[in-house]
Amino acid sequence: MAFLTLNTSYIAAGETFRLIITDLEGNVGDTLSYTLSGTDLTPSNFVGESSLSGVVTLGNNKSGFKDFITSINLPTGEEYMTLTVSSPGMNNIYLKIYSVNHYLTPKTKIALGDTFDVWRKKTNGFIARLDTLEDSVSEIKSQTVIADGINSEYTLNFPVTGLDTNFYDVNIDGIAQNPNLAYTINDVNNSIVFSEVPSEGASISIIHKYEISNIARNIVRTWGTITGDLSDQLDLTYALDLKADKSTTYTETEVDDMLTFYALAADTYTKAQTDTLLDDKPTSEDYNNIVKITQSDYETLSPKISTTLYIVTP
Numbered sequence: 562m563a564f565l566t567l568n569t570s571y572i573a574a575g576e577t578f579r580l581i582i583t584d585l586e587g588n589v590g591d592t593l594s595y596t597l598s599g600t601d602l603t604p605s606n607f608v609g610e611s612s613l614s615g616v617v618t619l620g621n622n623k624s625g626f627k628d629f630i631t632s633i634n635l636p637t638g639e640e641y642m643t644l645t646v647s648s649p650g651m652n653n654i655y656l657k658i659y660s661v662n663h664y665l666t667p668k669t670k671i672a673l674g675d676t677f678d679v680w681r682k683k684t685n686g687f688i689a690r691l692d693t694l695e696d697s698v699s700e701i702k703s704q705t706v707i708a709d710g711i712n713s714e715y716t717l718n719f720p721v722t723g724l725d726t727n728f729y730d731v732n733i734d735g736i737a738q739n740p741n742l743a744y745t746i747n748d749v750n751n752s753i754v755f756s757e758v759p760s761e762g763a764s765i766s767i768i769h770k771y772e773i774s775n776i777a778r779n780i781v782r783t784w785g786t787i788t789g790d791l792s793d794q795l796d797l798t799y800a801l802d803l804k805a806d807k808s809t810t811y812t813e814t815e816v817d818d819m820l821t822f823y824a825l826a827a828d829t830y831t832k833a834q835t836d837t838l839l840d841d842k843p844t845s846e847d848y849n850n851i852v853k854i855t856q857s858d859y860e861t862l863s864p865k866i867s868t869t870l871y872i873v874t875p
Contacts, residue, residue, distance in 0.1 A: 563650060563651055564582075565582055565646055565648055565652070565654045566581045566583070566719060566751075567579065567580060567646070568720045571656065571658070572658055572659070573658070573660075574632070574633045574634075574660060575631060575633040576631060577629065577631070578629055578656060579628050579720075580617070580626060580627050580628075580629065580646060581625070581626040581751055582617045582619075582624065582625055583623060583716060583718060583751070585623055585716070585718070587623055588619065589619060589620060591618070592617065592618050593619070593648060594616050594648060594649065595615060595646060596613060596614045596646070596648070597613045597645070597646055598645045598647065599643060599658075600642060602635075606631065606632050606634065607629050607630060607632065610629070622716040622750040622752050624716055624752075635660075640659070640660055641657050642657075643655050643658075644656040703766070703767065703768045704717060704718050704766075704767045705764060705765065705767070706765040707762060707764060707765070708759035708761060708764075708765055709761060710758065710761025711761075712758065713756075714747070714750065714754045715752060715755075717752055719769055721752075724745075724746045724748060725746075726740035726741065726745060727740045728769065729753070729767060729768065729769055730768040731744055731766065731768075732765070732766040733763050733766075734764055735764075742756060743757075744756065753767060848869060848870040850869040850870070851869070851870045852869055852871050853874065855874055856875055859873045
């Protein structure tokens with residue numbers, strides 16, 4: 562079983578991509594041929610290449626690879642071209658190469674002083690990245706390997722695009738493996754390396770979560786801004802640490818909404834003031850007569866009898 566893979570699904574003209582050929586039934590030193598094709602494509606569109614065809618030599622992990630550096634003069638047109646990679650007996654694979662007139666890498670942020678043309682290219686780059694994510698959501702990269710009881714390293718049938726083991730779900734005979742202890746990822750050999758040799762006949766299930774998680778994370782790291790530059794994942798962690806805990810705090814809007822239902826301080830008594838007023842309230846022992854009287858009569862009444870309780874009405 563032989564197959565082709567690429568380390569990316571799109572680049573800009575002038576960037577690099579890696580072609581990987583794997584033959585699970587091959588031997589060390591075997592050579593497998595490839596051909597690159599595309600509209601108006603010539604060897605001069607690649608740095609240091611004299612032909613659009615060549616061979617890749619298999620290594621110990623039954624895989625071989627070749628890096629290609631594209632030139633900025635690729636015939637991409639205004640938007641992009643599709644590069645086709647083929648090899649006898651294998652399915653073709655495709656790479657979008659975007660024009661430098663259309664696209665700037667999404668790792669380049671939009672800046673306040675950008676001209677419209679620069680802004681357009683950066684935005685197109687971001688959209689290209691979203692297109693890649695959309696195309697990748699339905700693509701599940703998985704593999705099942707039967708351990709031979711001898712080797713701890715096994716070649717993956719999909720391209721390694723990151724070394725973070727947390728992006729790989731690995732089970733041995735149905736038992737989930739600790740991504741921080743049980744295995745590592747080797748991008749040179751395009752393989753997974755176990756810290757202990759799996760038992761002979763053990764079924765190893767490997768699922769790669771890169772396509773959704775890593776592309777989405779890169780979009781956030783490249784374009785999201787909480788505080789400062791999120792070019793590194795640690796910056797994002799630090800920025801999140803500075804945020805208030807919503808379980809123990811209220812937002813300004815929530816506080817404003819709550820205060821809307823309360824009277825102003827000038828129109829109310831505090832608890833202490835209320836207690837003082839109640840302590841000074843009159844009792845039946847202080848009066849021997851009660852009189853109901855209007856406000857105007859009360860104001861002209863003289864003398865006012867201290868043992869009479871006046872109930873003043875408007």
